[in-house]
Amino acid sequence: MLKVEISGLRALPRWFDRGYRIGREAGVWLWIGAAFCAQLVLAGGVLAIMGTDREGTGLALHDTARLSFLLFWPAYAGGAMATLFGNNFGGLARRGRDFGLAYAAAQLVHVGLVGRLIVIEGGPFPGSIMPFFAVGVVWTYVLAFSGVDRLSQVFSPSFWRIIRSIGLEYIALVFFVDLVVRPIEMHAGRLIDYAPFSSLLILGTFLRAAAAVRRSRLGAKAATFRTTCSHWHRRRSSAAR
Secondary structure, eight states: OOHHHHHHHHHHHHHHHHHHHHHHHHHHHHHHHHHHHHHHHHHHHHHHHOSSHHHHHHHHHHHHHHHHHHHHHHHHHHHHHHHGGGGGGHHHHHHHHHHHHHHHHHHHHHHHHHHHHHHEEEEEOOOTHHHHHHHHHHHHHHHHTTTTTTHTTTTTTHHHHHHHHHHHHHHHHHHHIIIIIIHHHHHHGHHHHHHHHHHHHHHHHHHHHHHHHHHHHHHHHHHHHHHHHHHHHHHHHHHOO
């Protein structure tokens, strides 16, 4: 009996390791499924309470956009926080892709509500707004599919870094219009409802800008260090001759 218990205890690390690997492999799909289901439940709940007419669908759009933003923000600012504040936020940075894919999954429900509102209205939204937001949707799924191995190998990693940066900044601009510009123009009496989200967005923009400055400084210091070491090595070689 004692031998069985000891062998079972020795097997625990293997089971923990196997469970961790399974969780890591299934993690992305868990994030995607959880985000999609949460967004679907949120939209369904709002429509069930407020009705499926124009007003109810508009409120569902309002609420699902906020949930989408909360999933987008860690993907947008997590890497910058790790750069500025160190390893304490390293886990957030490593989960950036998971948050991004969760955001893309949640946006499917939001886009579906947009389509429903277009049907209710009997036509598309104002021409100046619709293409702007549509491009943001396209960027969402370009970034989501950029992590697929076959696509990621088509272009160089530096190319994909540039594409991801442009895409993230464009999506942030879409949220800026939705959370900052439009409330000021259309909902002056409800600014307090948008304040937490607009504050987070502005904070994320400043964090990314500060992280970019820090990375450029670190890069410049590294280049200077390499140049100094190279000169020192050359002088030492000349002296040895």
